[in-house]
Structures are given as C-alpha cells and as structure tokens.
Amino acid sequence: MKQVMLLFRCNHRTIVFLALSVCFIARASAQEILIPVETKTNALVLKVSPTKDVNILYLGEKLSHSEEYNNISGAYRQTADYSNVLASAYTSAGSRNLAEPAIAVVHADGNTSLDLRYSSHKTERVDNNSSLTSVVLKDSLYPFWVTLYYKTYVKEDIVEQWCVIRHKEKGQVTLSKFASANLQLKAGSYWLRQYHGDWAREMQPEETLLTHGIKTLDSKLGTRANLFQPALFMVSLDKPATEDEGTVLFGSLSWTGNFRIDLEVDYQDNLRLLAGMNNFASTYFLKSGEEFTTPAFLYTLSHQGKGKASRNLHDWARNYRLVDGKGTRLTLLNNWEATYFNFNEEKLAALLKDTKKLGVDLFLLDDGWFANKYPRNDDHAGLGDWEENRQKLPNGISYLVKEATANDVKFGIWIEPEMVNPKSELYEKHPDWIIRQPGREEHYFRNQLVLDLSNPKVQDFVFGVVDGLLEKNPTLAYIKWDCNAVIYNAYSAHLKNQTHLYIEYVRGLYKVLERIRGKYPTVPMMLCSGGGGRTDYAALQYFTEYWPSDNTDPLERIFIQWEYSYFFPAIASSNHVTDWGRQSIKYRTDVAMMGKLGFDIVVSKLKPEELAYCQGAVKQYDSVKAVIWQGDQYRLTDPRQNSVASVLYLDKDKANGVLFNYLVSGRFAAGSTLPIRLKGLAPEKSYRLREVNLYPGTTSSILSDKTYTGEYLMTVGFNPDVRSGRNSVVIKLTQANR
Template sequence: MRISHHIRLTASLLIILMISGLKVSFAQSIIPLETKNNAMVLQIGDDKVLRTIYNGPKLRNAKEYAIVQGVQRPDTDYTGQLSSAYTPSGSRNLFEPAISLTHSDGNPSLELKYISHTVEKVDADVSLIKINLKDPKYTLELTLFYKVYVKHDVVEQWTKIVNGEAGDVVLHKYASANLYLEGNAFFLNQFHGDWAKEMQSEETKITHGIKTLDSKLGTRANLFQPPIFMVSIDKPAGEDEGTVLFGGLEWSGNFRTDLELDNQDNLKIISGINNYASDYTLSKGKEFTTPKFLFTLSTKGKGQASRNLHDWARNYKLLDGHGNRLTLLNNWESTYFDFNEQKLNGLIKNTKALGVDLFLLDDGWFANKYPRNGDVAGLGDWEENKEKLPNGISSLVKTAKENQVKFGIWIEPEMVNPKSRLYEQHPDWVIKQPKREEYYFRNQLVLDLTNAKVQDFVFGVVDSLFIKNPGLAYIKWDCNAVIYNAFSQTLADQSHFYVDYVQGLYNVLERIRKKYPTVPMMLCSGGGGRVDYAALQYFTEYWPSDNTDPLERIFMQWQYSYFYPALASANHVTDWGKQPLKFRTDVAMMGKLGFDIVVAGLNEKDLAFAKQAVINYNRVKDIIFNGDQYRLANPLEGSVASMAYISKDGEKGVIFNYLVNNRYGSRSRASIPIKGLDPTAKYVINETNIYPGTISKIVSSREYSGDFLMKVGFNPDLDQSRTSVIVEIRRIN
C-alpha cells in the first residue's frame, strides 16, 4: 500500500485531543484505536481517503504507527483503495465494496473523503470514535462508529448513512465493517450445521478471491450457518498460541461476510446485513444505521480471544450478564402435547422434590377452536386450552407458588398455523406471496413483523400473559420456521422486507424489556437458529440445540464456548443418548442447568443423584458463570474432553472431564495440564457429583503446587466404567 506519511500533528498531540473529546480536523492524519493489547490504526491520506495502516499488537510508542508503512514494500495498489477503511464502489475500486449505492440522479459511483472525527469517553474502559466521511460531489454523508472496549480487547464497528440529496438514494450494499489485515497467510475457521447438528467446525486456508459466509433464511437465520467466525494469521491458531481474530455480526436476520484475499496477499473482511433482495431506499433527509460488527484480536491463541468475549459480553452485552440463572424442570420430553392440569400439578411437585427453581410449561397449552394437540394447529391462538387447563395458567402459577417454585411458559409468538383462528381472521398478517402456493416449515408460516399491527399483537401475547399471571417468572421464546415466499401485504417497498422484519422484532423486544426488564427469557429457535449478540441483549440465555444427546452436546457446547460465556447456554438433562444419568447431568452443568426428564420414573439412586447434583451445581455455578473458561483437552483431537472454569482470583475452580471414545481400552492415559492457577500456591482436588454407591479414585488430601498442575497436570482417571468426572480445585494457602 503506497500511502503518504505526511504527519501534520504528532500522535501524542492527537491522543491529547482524543481524550479531551474535541472535534478533530483533517490536520490530524493518524487515528489509533487502541485497546489494552491491540491497535487498529487509521490514516487520513493527502487525498483525504481513510485507510487502515496497521491492525495488530499495540506499539509501546504511539508515534511509531506513523512509520509502519515506511518499512514495507507492497506490490502496486492500482486503485489506491485496497486498504480503505470503508470501501466504496463504482469509481476506481476493483475489489469487493463495503458500500454500493445509486445517487438520486442515477449515478452509481461513490467516493468517500474524510471530513472530521470525534472521540467520546463513554466510561473508564470504553471510547466511542466517530469518523465523518462525505462524497465530495454529493450531499451523501457517512459516519463510521468504532466502540473500543479497552480492557477487553474488543471493538464494535457500525455505520450510519445519511441522504442529504434532493431525491432518493438506493443502497445496494451497506456493510457494518470493513477490516483490513496483513499477514503471510490466513486461515478461516467457520461453522455450519442443520437442525440437531449445530456448530460444526471446519478450518481452511483462505485462497485468492472471495469466500462468503451468509444466510438468506429471513428468520431462524443461523440454521445452516451462524454469523461468527475466526481468522488465524500466518498459521492456524491453537488454544494458547497464535494470532487469531474472532468476528461476528450482531444481527438476527440475513447476514453476509465476505473475506477477500487481494493481489497483495492481504485480507479484507466485509461484514453486514445480507444485501440479497434487500436494496434499501433512503428518501431525502433519511438515514440508515447498520447493525454492529464485533471483533477481538488475540496473539495468545483462541483461549484468550474467547475469554475476551466472555468478559465483554457479561459486562456490556448480555442481559443480566452477572446475574443468577434459574434451574428448571421442563415438561416437554415427559409429556409432549399430551398433558392436563393434573399431570402438570404432579410435575410441579416433582420440581420442588428435585430442588430446582422453576417449572417450565412447554408447547401445547393453548388454542380451543383448533386445539394445540400437535404442531399442525393452534399456533397464533394464545388463549388457554379449556380442556387441558380448565382453571387456566393462573391455577398452575398458584400451585407453583404453593410448592415454593417459580413458573415459566413457552411461546412462539412470531408464528402461525394455517389451521388457526388468527390465520382466518388476519390473513393479511401472514408472510406469503400472492399467486404462489403456501409452503410450510413445521406446518407453519411467519407473521409479518414489518406490520405495526402485528408488532402490537406479538407484544400483546407476552403482555397479556403477565397481566393475567403476575407471578409468571420465565419465558421460553421459540421460533421454528424460516421465511418462504417473502412478501409483506402492507409494506410499500418489498426490498425493505428482510431488514424491516428484524427491526420489527427488535421493536417488540424493546417494548417487552421496557415493561418487564428483569424477567428471564430463553432465546430458542428450533435449537440454535437464532444465537447472536443483538438478540442476547434481550434474553438471559440461548438454547444451543434441540439435540440434547450429551455426547453430541460436548462438541456443540465446546464450539459455542469460543464466542458465548457459559451462563448464557441453556443445557437440559434429557433422555436423549445412551449415557447414564450422571454423564447427562455432568454435561448439562457446563452452563445453565435444566432437566427435561420424567422425575417420577427415576429409580432411587438416580433420584438421589439428581437431587444432590442440583445442590452441587448451586455451590459451583458462580464459578461456571463468572470465572475464566479454559479448554484443556479438545474432544476433536483425542478420547478425552476437559473444560475448566477458574475463579478470577485463582482461588477455586471446577473441571469437567469426559471420555468421548467408546472403543476398547479408551481412557485418559496422559495427565491434563490445568490453566489459570497461581503457580506459587498450593491446591487440593476433590471429586464431586459422585453417583451413589461409587467411590472416587481421586485422593482429596493430596496437595499440589499450582506450578505442578499447570506444567505436569492432573489425570481424572477416565475409563469406560468411569466416563464422566467433575472435580473441584481449591487453593489452601
């Protein structure tokens, strides 16, 4: 990149002005965005084009950012825009743009020139940098936002586009972020899946051209591919070594991330809303703000990157990120749709006997004209089914209170069955195309959240439940269908549909949270079809997958854990899989614990174990929720999986160990080094969650130095008779 280095103000003066929050003029040519360990440095060229000149570990001397480009000899940049901080299209750019539009006079080209920038100190840890750009020939303005979380090495980036032209401007592409990375090679770790097969990982070397990660599903957009990814620089990063960038779009609809390796062998990452079928028209004076794109850079491997995100999410993004989470008993796998008030009252009593906090009533409690006795009817008719619940939900809430447990309920308010009163009364509320046959996903269609009346209806579903049942303590919000035949019967511009649908969803969730700010809600979407940090601002937890086979969940929860902290992962003990109850329970404890089993059907030892497991979990859950997470033994690389949660002060921890290979002779042969301890301290290790009648092989009186445990390690002694072992570690000096 041949970029002019005429520095009009020293970097030190720039930093003084940034801290003061003053508006910065073009006279300053370097804009460093520094976190605790990293820096992304932008430069204003003599041509007023804003470019990225550095993205890597923070330099000790900020003045030296200005000479970074002077020590490199790149190939020719024919465009002068390869390293653009936000690449426009239609003029001299030859590569993938971040923004593409048509001006009000029909001109499809765009140039972006630096005007000014400001820095606002949000708090001691957070700064918000706003950079104003403008087309020199048109009154089209753009603001790049960078929210820098210094302590957590996390940056959020987004864009605001303002039309000051006399007529309409049509946005064809409008990305949130445009990153530029230099390196010798790049390796993409992406995720894919399907129902019950979420978060399958694959890593490949990035070759020249464009690799696109995207979704066009409309809702439940993560079904086949989530909007999160990793890019390793120079070589594939390990858990504790290598340079790696974690990225993800905070958006609950169609997304698109382009990764383009250019002719200089550098990598451009452009991410935002998917512009598929989504040209967006801005009339005069209107503006469009993109969703946030988040990223963190680690030079110490994937483990540090994930802990960056975990701390950031708990502090700034997750709803009630440092709060408690309710353990629960769900009725779904014990009754499915076949229940009545008497059965549910019995399950509520089982909830109390098990020792968990809450009973969750799942699908099937509603609709009368078309009773919800299966997934073919009733969705959209949110009145209690009189045959199943003659005394209504309020009677169940009362029974729960009498048994000293809380009560929660399942809803799927964005959806409708064609066989429902709602569909008959409001066919114009349903997403479907004229002149096309309806096409169903799980026998249902999606309601049109671009319609304000539908937004009122969906809010009313939740609001009426709380009004009628003030003791209601939990919502499981499901979303099982994707959008087929996308069309709104009330929207003026159909190309706005996919964007306005998600914004309509957020409008509803904003209203719910304004009125009910603290009620826990699970983000469920036929499994993990809608897991992103935009949605998780409104929900306390997410449902990773409908696949609750504990062996499968070890692998899924492992992959999710790179991006999301454990307290956000809702894990239930069910009858999926062939593993014993202990194995199933141990796996579910690596997050927010729930049960979805027939408690009355447990034998004496299983019931005793389950009750004690809840007690054990309540003792250690604060470490799981708020401690540092360390992946110790990768199930993809051997017969053992091991995951540790260590308190921030290194005083205590809990380590989950599993045998994931059933072949003859499989066991934990080697010791597993532990991480996050104080090397100068002494520790003891004892086994917990022991099944009744078994004796632990762990010698709880033995003392270890932190140095020994981190360099040599500890063997949980797994074998085919002992497939799941949880140990607690405690500092004794």
C-alpha cells in the same frame, strides 16, 4: 512592444510555474492524520491521506510509541495500490475501487459512483472502560455522508463497529450494499474457522486456508437465520491458532437476520474483511434526511490463541450485553419430554411436585397449552391463538402459577409469538398479517408461516402475547421464546418496498423486544429458535440465555457446547438433562452443568439412586455455579483430538474451580492415559482437588487429602482417571493453606 510581450510571456510562465510549485509543496507537506482506535492490547489505526482518503494503516498489537505507526507504510514492499483505496476504511463502489465494496449506491439522479473522503472525526469517552470514535466521510460530489463508528471496550479488547448512512439529495438514494465493517489484515497466510450445520447438528467446524478471491459466509433464511451457518467465525494469521498460541481474530455480526461476511485475499496478499446485513433481495431506498444504521460487527483480536479471545468475549458479554449477565439464573424442570402435547392440569400438578422433589427452582410448561377452535395437540394447528386451551387447562395458567407457588417453585411458559399455523383463527382473521406471496402456493417450514413483524399491528399483537401473560400472572418467572420457521415466499402486505422486508422484519422484532424489556426488564427469557437458529449478540441483549441445540444427547452436546463456548459464556448456555443418548444419568447431568442447568426428564420414572444422584448434583451445582457462570473458561483437551474432553472453570481470584472430564471415545482402553495440564492457576498457590458428583454407591479413585501447587498442575498436570466405568469425572478445586 516585442520586448514587453516577451517579458509578459516569461512572467506568465514564471507565475504558473511558481503556482504549481506552491500547490505541489503544500500537497506534499499536508499533514497525514492518524486516527488510532485502541484497546488494552490492540490498535486499529486509520490514516487520512493528503487527498482525504481514509485507509487502514494497521490492525494488530498496540505499539508503545504511537509515533512509530508512521513507519508502517514503509515496512511493506507489496504490489502497488493502483486505486489508493484498496485499504479503505469503508470501500465504495463505482469510482476508483477495484475490489469488493462495502457500500454501493445509486444516487437520486441515477449516478452509480461514490467517492467517500474524510470530513471529520472525534473520540468520546463513554465510561472508564469504553470510548466511541466516529469518522465522518462525505462524497466528493453529492451531499451524501457515511459516519463510521468504532466503540472500544479497553479491558476486554473488544471493538464494535457500525456505520450510519444519510444524504440530502433531491430524491431517494438506492442502497444496494451496506456493510457494517471493512477491515484489512496483513499476514503471510489466513486460516478461516467457520461453522455449518442443521437442526440437531449445530456448530460443525471447518478450518481452511483462505486463497485468493472471495469467500462468503451468509444466510438468506430471513428468520432463524443461523440454522445452516451462524455469523460466527475465526481468522488465524500465518498459521491455525491453537488454544493458547497464535494470533486470531474472532468475529460476529450482531444481527438477528440475513447476514453476509466477505473474506477477500486481494492481489497484494492482504485479507479484506467485510461484514454486515445481507444485501440479498434487500435493496434499500433511503429518503433524503433519513438515517440508515447498520448493525454492529463485533470482534476481538488475540495474540495468545483462541482461549484468550474466548475469555475476552465472555467478559464483555457478561459486563455489557447479556440481560443480568453478572447475576444469577434459575434451574428448571421442563415438561416437554415427559408429556409432549399430551397433558392436563392433573399431570402438570404432579410435575410441579416433582420439581420441588428434584430440588430445582422452576417448572417450565412447554408447547401445547393454547388454542381452542384448533387445539394445539400437535404442531399442525393452533399456533397464533394464544388463549389457554379450556379442555387441558380449564382453570387457566393462573391456576398453575398458584400451584407452583404452593409447591415453593416458580412457573415459566413456552411461546412462539412470531409464527402462525394455517390451521388457526389468527390465519383466518388476519391473512394480511402473514408473510406470503399473493397467488403462490404456500410452502411451510415446521407446518407454519411467519408473521409480518414489519407491520406495527403485528408488533402490537406479538407484544400483547407476552404482556397479556405477565399482566394476568405477575409472578410468571420465565419465558421460553421459540422461533422455528424460516421465511418462504417473502412478501409483505404492509410494505410498499418489498426489498425492505428482510430488514424491517428484524427491526420490528427489536421494537417488540425493546417494549418487553422496557416494561419487564428482569424477567428471564430463553432465546430458543429450535436450537441455535438465533445465536447473535443483538438478540441476546434482550435474553438471559440461548438454547444451543435440540440435540441433547450428552456426547453430541459436548461437541456443540465446546464450539459455542468460544463465542458465548457459560451463563448464557441453556443445557438440559434429557433421555437422549445412551449415557448414564450422571454423564448427562455432568455435561448439562457446563452452563445453565435444566432438566427435561420424567422424575417419577427415575430409579431411587438416579433421583438421589440428581438431587445431590443440583445441590453441588448450586455450590459451584457462580464459578461456572462468572469464572474464566479454559479448554484443556479437545474432544476432536483426544479420547477425553476436559474443561476447567476458574474464578477470577484463581482460588476455586471446577474441572469437567468426559470420555468421548468408545475404543478399547481409551481414557486419560496421560495427566491433563491445567491452565490459569496461580503457580505459587496450593490447591486441593476433590471429586464431586459421585453416583450413589461408588467411591472415588482420587485422593482428596493431597495438595498440589499451581505450578505442578500446569507443568506436569493431574490425571482424573477417566476410563470406561468412569466416563464422567467432575473435580472441584479449592485453594489450600499449606
């Protein structure tokens, strides 16, 4: 009996040992799944561990031999990852994670942990240039899922990343953080180029070395969210990227509301990047079966400096995002600086004739045309009451549209439909439509408040503003959509969960814009927002262009447009010639030509030679605008580092281009003392350079009968002879037959 018991014990131990051994071997030999997300040049490679953790294995240049991605882990000798999720593709809070999470939740039963593991993945081809990879993650305990989406645009080296969160728990789940993207970069150092500003001071750049800890870029303004800081940034690896050298990631969140971007250099010296909607005052209560979709984080990675990353974004935007991105645009004359609020039909009729005289396509009627009980004679009243002011326009907008047609020009109009003045009939009739805290003193931004677009009735009202104008005036050819206020005292009379307001406001805005584009898909619309308050690609999928800044001083605009141009193509930048600044009409017009040209001047007050110059410049612009809008942009000399700013636009065939050069320094003898090296040309081709946009009565110092090879122009360069007295020089390049 003892022998039998001993044998049983020995066999039992043997069985247990053998079972453990089999489990260990099976676990060790379990196949690690690699999920490559690739573009033409780059690869983001996700790795699924035997324990089903999904981590980022690699983000960098695509390898020719994909099997070599398996060697990457062994190439690093860094401090241990104690949690095994430091490089997580979507880091969750409350379980093993020790770093900043991408997602944090409270389950229906009160549990605050989340442990997301691999469930499945697939890649689907969208078209011949783009694919969509989805990775499904599931909590190891709860019926809670996150699906990560990666949409690639191969030729443009662009990736859009977002996620969908859902659950089937018995009750609602509280989402307290919900990023769109979670990336990891490995390098010796990380340099952040970010932007700050205010009204008329948009896109002020700062570049700093990221140190350990978290750097957060964010907005809590609700609307006009990019006023103080846009969701646009660059991260250079190892050293600050230059225009043509270095590895740099451009990032942008496609969301027209509060955003949050966390950049964390962790204890392993890696950079963790999280981007998404700001969770500030925005806890979201997710019902069982409901899906929560985050906005897309957009990025491109360049190994040839900032210029290449910029051109990637430009091509992508024109091909995939902007309304009519490959099409044309209207050149306009705006009445704002000519009349401000003080106009009538007679004044506007005269301006319509000036539009034709100037040679542009469209007349834009700006603010002040509406409201009767509280007339819109300044910015204190009338906003929200969108009927024509009978004193100023007794025959209505339709009369002006007909007058424009009679003058062989088109007609456009300004609106600000998301806003309301306290001194308005709308405020009196529908106080429950307005975002404001009950019982608290109202606080105004630009003398106005924000309408509650989370409310479907308000959505219908805002849609009706646009629809009413276009229904009555089918030939109305342009809408300038403004948005000048931020959200104070955030409260919705419509919503039960007040923490949903910042999110539902933006969702409501998109619903309105989708309805407008569904009914009026081709009407050009400018995204204004008092300047660069709304510069994101989610809004720009509904608009043909954006307004970079109310600051139209041409010297300031060179700097503002320079920085915006990294992220947005010239066809999307609305630039107007105004009376701001002390520069000549030539300088002002030349600067505005680097985008979608417009005028906001009193044509009747121009000197004869100034008018002649503007008329000639419009004709010249018409001959080169296709190159500016659809060509490749090359920044040649930076205004922050040189006394001359120089920018080249070159068509895709490398046959035609436009070179803009501006004196940006007032110092003695400042100018183009050295030749400026061009970029992007075909070395073997020959080019003829001719100065255009000459002011009447002046002659050019540029010899137009000479030709130069592309090799010469890129190696030695060309001197546009910029100096005092020649502070704006525009050169037209054409391929020459030798």
